[in-house]
Amino acid sequence: MMNYNLEKDKLLHIIESVERASWSKKLQQSLVSEISSLKNTIEHDFFTVVILGEFKRGKSTFINALLGSDLLPTNVTPTTATINALMFNEEKIAEVVYKDGHTQKGEATLEFLNGFSADSSFETENINYIKIGYPSELLRNHVILVDTPGVSDMNQQRVQVTYDFIPRADVVIFLLDATSPLKRTEKEFIEDHLLKYGIEKVIFIANRFDEIEEEDEEEVLEDIKKRLSTSFKKMGEEGIHLIPFSAYQALQGVINKDESLINASNLPIVKETIETLIYDGTSPENKIRTYTRKLRFGLEALYRQIQQELSIASANAEELEKIIAQMNILISEQASRKNKLKDYAEIQKSDMLAIIRKSLQNFQRELKEEVFELVDSYKGTEFKHYIEKQIVSLVQKRISQWITTYSGPMNLMLSKLNQELANALARHFNTTIALHGNAHVSTEFKGTPVKLAIQAEDISNVTMKAGLIAGGAAGLLILVGGPLLLPLVGLAGMPYLQKTLLDNKLKEAKAKVLPELNNLMNKTFNTLYEEIEKNMSISVEQIVILNEQRFAEIFSAYKEEIEQNIKAKKSNQDSFLEEEKDLVSKKALLEKLLQELKRG
Ligand SMILES: Nc1nc2c(ncn2[C@@H]2O[C@H](COP(=O)(O)OP(=O)(O)O)[C@@H](O)[C@H]2O)c(=O)[nH]1
Ligand SMILES: [Mg+2]
Known part of the structure; x- marks a missing residue:
């Protein structure tokens, strides 16, 4: 059986080993701070x-x-x-x-x-x-x-x-x-x-x-x-x-x-x-599995980063200059790239909303049937109380359930879009830079061609964390606690709904309540759909912005590093031997830690 506390200590130990090494470059540091934040999560796990x-x-x-x-x-x-x-x-x-x-x-x-x-x-x-x-x-x-x-x-x-x-x-x-x-x-x-x-x-x-x-x-x-x-x-x-x-x-x-x-x-x-x-059982095991996976992603991303830097450090200045030329092409294409992403995301959003609308319509029909049948067959004398309490809280309960059930697929659709955009950006970068690699012929310095590439998950992981929060069901659930149901609550104030009703009045009241109820439920569902649409738009917009932002961040950090490299290489090559040595030892450290993680 898994020992939860022991497994946790092992993960913390690996994270601390990463923290102890000194990470000098911007992209390294941002990856290490992500790994550090996992430590915080693990330590505060309840x-x-x-x-x-x-x-x-x-x-x-x-x-x-x-x-x-x-x-x-x-x-x-x-x-x-x-x-x-x-x-x-x-x-x-x-x-x-x-x-x-x-x-x-x-x-x-x-x-x-x-x-x-x-x-x-x-x-x-x-x-x-x-x-x-x-x-x-x-x-x-x-x-x-x-x-x-x-x-x-x-x-x-x-x-x-x-x-x-x-x-x-x-x-x-x-x-x-x-x-x-x-x-x-x-x-x-x-x-x-x-x-x-x-x-x-x-x-x-x-x-x-x-x-x-x-x-x-x-x-x-x-x-x-x-x-x-x-x-x-x-x-x-x-x-x-x-x-x-x-x-x-x-x-x-x-x-x-x-x-x-x-x-x-x-x-x-x-x-x-x-x-x-x-x-x-499953809950601590799931927690450990999730933490292990996250830590592995973090270590792998850092490992890839080190490989990239090694590749830059061991290339010669002439070769790096060709890469800068390719990167400038990417910069000139920025505006049109953003538009393409936006257009693609819009199309995906309409598809997602169409699916949600359909499910919501089915749900609305079923809920109406359930409510109408209940009201129709009500036989007591407390009709007002029945509508006010039972019916309203039933509607509330069902809507909460629908949102909870549906938030899974909604997030799944958003994360798929997120992944697609990250893939497209990574592909765009990699093919543009690779053009240079293909054209590559001679090297005077070392002869290793630069293998510069961005991985889609380096873009998408960060985006997921920051961007999808807005798409969560939490905001919608808060609505269900209050504003969304206001029209229905208002129903109880209707003049024909008295505290107690005699039999003959009940039939009359039902005849008035049912169409009113139908109306108000339509209103409630329209509001719900509008809110979902609003949430979805915000999420999609954020996904586009954050993907592009993260892409630009990685991109400009590389460009800066390459430019520094070129400058240093043209004047003094010795300092680069030191840097290479440092990168090689970091690579070895990460290999060792990844091995330790796997042994678990
Ligand atoms: N005889 C008896 N009374 C209990 C027991 N547990 C709680 N009570 C009493 O039940 C009352 C309500 O308990 P409380 O803890 O406030 O219930 P809560 O509303 O569920 O939090 C208190 O007067 C308690 O003393 C029990 O096991 N035996
Ligand atoms: Mg209590």
């Missing part, structure tokens, strides 16, 4: 454990038991509960992050945190989440615990923040109440938000087990397991981690150092299961 469950399931008590302290407020009413993200820190600190971006610092104590959720006089609506630094053993190994308000929150925006944490979770802990049966909303959440997104590392906690009579224990567990297994059908019962637990006993046990109470609560097993799931 495992996120998200605690989910409905209100009053004992989530905050559960985390307090893990921390061994009465830190988080419990028994908080749904409207004032906050999202709390806990991470390691030697000192106990808290930072309240507000929606508008401003923050408020304080001590991580129950008193301070109570100030935000003890009573409803405080507006928690404006809080995005609270960051808490705390010295606890579990957190020390780069674990982040996320305490959430509850999965059936009335506040849609806060639910969205909870949802946003889920894909980032390495382990999800779902708290159930052993004393009451699994609710429909719980089951729906598990299916729609966990299983559907491939979140497999879920630990179910049957909390409040202290309230179960001993003779009923087995039956209660079996019953929960059976209910869960219908959702987990494809995985079978073995795939479910279900642990009977008492957060209350665990917390009391830890605070009073009562070993038998701690053991009775099942806390040791819960802790062990969390740690096993964090460090086992």
Whole structure:
């Protein structure tokens, strides 16, 4: 089995070897700083454990038991509960992050945190989440615990923040109440938000087990397991981690150092299961694989760079001058090259948008069918509430799902375009410079022809990082939390929608609501498409600009280096022997490090 921490150290060690060597040239330095930034990422790598469950399931008590302290407020009413993200820190600190971006610092104590959720006089609506630094053993190994308000929150925006944490979770802990049966909303959440997104590392906690009579224990567990297994059908019962637990006993046990109470609560097993799931299996392996791949790309790019420089250093002045002449041709073509890239990107963009539009139309049709059928078959007396809450939040949920599902293919299309542009630029450079190589006849100095070439990935990697951020789904998802659905929310204010409706009025109201709903959904979808189009245009534009920029950067760095080379060679050739020696030893270092990386 892979040892995560050992593998991480090995990668860090290789990066440090690169950092220790001195890199003098501009392009070398920019590649080395990319490699260095990977070190930062690896060192700050966290495992996120998200605690989910409905209100009053004992989530905050559960985390307090893990921390061994009465830190988080419990028994908080749904409207004032906050999202709390806990991470390691030697000192106990808290930072309240507000929606508008401003923050408020304080001590991580129950008193301070109570100030935000003890009573409803405080507006928690404006809080995005609270960051808490705390010295606890579990957190020390780069674990982040996320305490959430509850999965059936009335506040849609806060639910969205909870949802946003889920894909980032390495382990999800779902708290159930052993004393009451699994609710429909719980089951729906598990299916729609966990299983559907491939979140497999879920630990179910049957909390409040202290309230179960001993003779009923087995039956209660079996019953929960059976209910869960219908959702987990494809995985079978073995795939479910279900642990009977008492957060209350665990917390009391830890605070009073009562070993038998701690053991009775099942806390040791819960802790062990969390740690096993964090460090086992696919998520740490994927992380190590991704880091290794990134490091390999970085080292290879640096290696290619050194080869290029060696090739320049060992060429004679006359030959280099011919290359400069070819490079001047590339410079003169810059404007027309930019236009060609732009034109090509525009065509690709229309193709992408056509695909998205089609998918969006299908989705819109399906969603309308679903909504109309629900409204049509509604039989209760709370029609206004039904439209206002159920229908609007269903539409919101479905749109969020569509965006999340569709952001993968959208990014894929953008990255394909990015790759194509980088390929075209690299090819353009390489063929123009190679013209010189073909014409090359005589050399007086050393006789090695210059093999100057740009690789497409040297252009595209950087572009990917900087450019595609705008195309991400995050911006669209924020819209779904608010402005996008405003027209639908407005529907609830219609005069014919009264708080309670008698049977005969209901039919009338439906007849008015349905066409209105149709209208408003069309409006919502138009806005959504416009936003996607806007996002796409920005991304495509950035991809064109960044590719061209990166190309020009590499290009001018080479030109500068070659010109310096020519000058130095014409006056004094000795200094170049030194430089060549240095490059040869760097090449050997990189070969060695690439070998080490491969051995992993
Ligand atoms: N008997 C019993 N009560 C519990 C247990 N866990 C939590 N509680 C109580 O349930 C209430 C709600 O707990 P809390 O942690 O605030 O739930 P949250 O809303 O899910 O964060 C508190 O009064 C807790 O003391 C448990 O295992 N057994
Ligand atoms: Mg809570």
